[in-house]
Amino acid sequence: MSTTLFRTIQPNHFTLLTTALLRTRTKTSRHISVRCQTSTTTQQPRTSAPKNHGSNKLDEILKDYEAVIGIETHVQLSTSTKAFCSCPNSYGSHPNTSICPVCMGLPGALPVLSSKVVDFGVRLGLALNCSLSLKSKFDRKQYFYPDLPKGYQISQFDVPIASGGYVDVDIPLEFGGGHRRFGITRVHMEEDAGKLLHSDAGDYSQAMIVDLNRAGVPLLEIVSEPDMRSGVEAAEYGSEMQRIVRYLGVSNGNMQEGSLRCDVNISIRPIGQAEFGTKVEIKNLNAFSAMSRAIDYEITRQALLYNQGQADKIVTETRLWDEGAQKTVTMRKKEGLADYRYFPEPDLPEVILTQEYVDSIRASLPELPEAKRRRYEAMGLGIQDVLFLANDVSVAEYFDEVIGKGADVKSAANWLMSDIAAYLKNEELSISDVKLTPHELAELIAAIKDETISGKIGKQILFELLAKGGTVQGMIKEKDLITDPVEIEKMIMKVISESPKQLEQYRSGKTKLQGFFAGQVMKMSKGKANPALLNKILLEKLNAKE
């Protein structure tokens, strides 16, 4: 098995120190920064350089420079209401219909925290192996922007609900495979802002427009340690975040919808240098593949500047990923520094968790992707199969049900990965829509295994069951399979008489030719002969005429 790379960076000691130092200097340290100004603590040597998309240029760069990547992920929670008011939380509603005095920030309105948000926060914190703060609080993060009705965002600044965790991932085989562990600095609760849009209408040209349906929607923000070293690792971290929130059912994790948003912080440093380089933030990433490409581009851009002796041109800034041009571009330069003037939210009490509450949630967590992958591996499945089956929680559940009925593990995996997956792709369905029940798939596998039907017939039955449902037994009856030994014997005798040469070869030792005869009988019967009976009788006949 590949080595497990495990980074330990003492988190809070250096991070809060850095926050204090950086807040007066740099623009955004609105979260506890994870940059260490001094050297990192124990680092285990990497056994191989991180793989990327196979770009030779990048490989060359990575011989001299190391990329240090951290990711901030915002997860929109799939609760029924907003975080601090009872307005419905539903994507795609007519603009400015899910509003009330609280989320509009009207005078006198008071926020009330939803219990579901705390539940989801604890759930995600536990899933990311974090320590939970049994007491945490909310703070106001103050700034002015048209999509922020109150002029501040209710967030958690210095006492988040969860901190100090990690996530284990498997790098896809095509990028080198292997396990990685990435640290999680913190998870905290906050609310989303509204949507600021450009207007297309003629007279709007000097204005923009705002839809406040999204203002107040609950978010969980996950801040990672700067443990990723390549675009591939970052993309896999992002995918695992998506997998975990979907497994937990706390969010649908759709990047296209905006329910999962990732911002990347990246810097590079010459290999061997202890200090981190200048950090650049990249926003506007709509897919994990874009994340990976953006990182590769940014590594190349920064390395080029280093090589030209222009490392000082790399400034702390936010860049946008331009999907069309496939490059990062500077956002308009900001005037001055962001000072969010955090202070404890006076309108909200402490968030208090009891140990019993936390324990009950921990007990109700589903099997998470990492545990599933390890369990599937232990069952003897190859890593490729493991990664496929554990990727989608519905597929994994389906698979678990099938093998729960006693089906052979490898067969179940093969059917799911090949024919069933292809069917789902063609019909653009998800596994939950399919009419073939796990029970019937198990039946099918068993029927092929005990040679009631041939593999070919099995496939036919599979397609019919997928499309129309039904039972395996029913299909077998319908197909009018030949199970009468007398009839099979007749066909066998015919085939044998028609192939004297092969019979001769069989008699003189080429016993593998049994397959040839079986195949001929199958052809003659259009696949309907019962394989078990066929082989039994065939063997008798072939060996009898001795």
Next chain:
Amino acid sequence: MTTRALLAAISGCPRRNIINSSTFSPSLHFQRQESRIIARSFSSDTNSSLPDISRLAETARISLTPAEIEECEPKIRQVIDWFGQLQQVDVNSVEPAIRAEMEGGSLREDAPQTFENRDNIRASIPSFDETYLKVPKVLNKE
């Protein structure tokens, strides 16, 4: 600001909580290891780090003339000094609280309710135009 950071470095400790990170200088700064208090330090330099009033006014989007800023400064200094009296209290044996009140509040059920008076809300927005709020074009996010 820097004092706080240096103090943090000197008394290295796995867990720290900064209560108040505003630009005002007297900020309680304490360190905690699990539930024990290790050390407490105050940056009580009320003389040196008076906030930059004009910058403060800008972040709060309040426009002040230079004369008004002049006028404001001593008043703000007075307020800071007044709060500074709190630093004379010896709280070394007291567990820091993250909030003032004693109990946590009750939480809300996740049951959606449509606000009945949405029309009035929308009607009271001057720049509301059928579907959206019209806002001036903003160049820079703060």
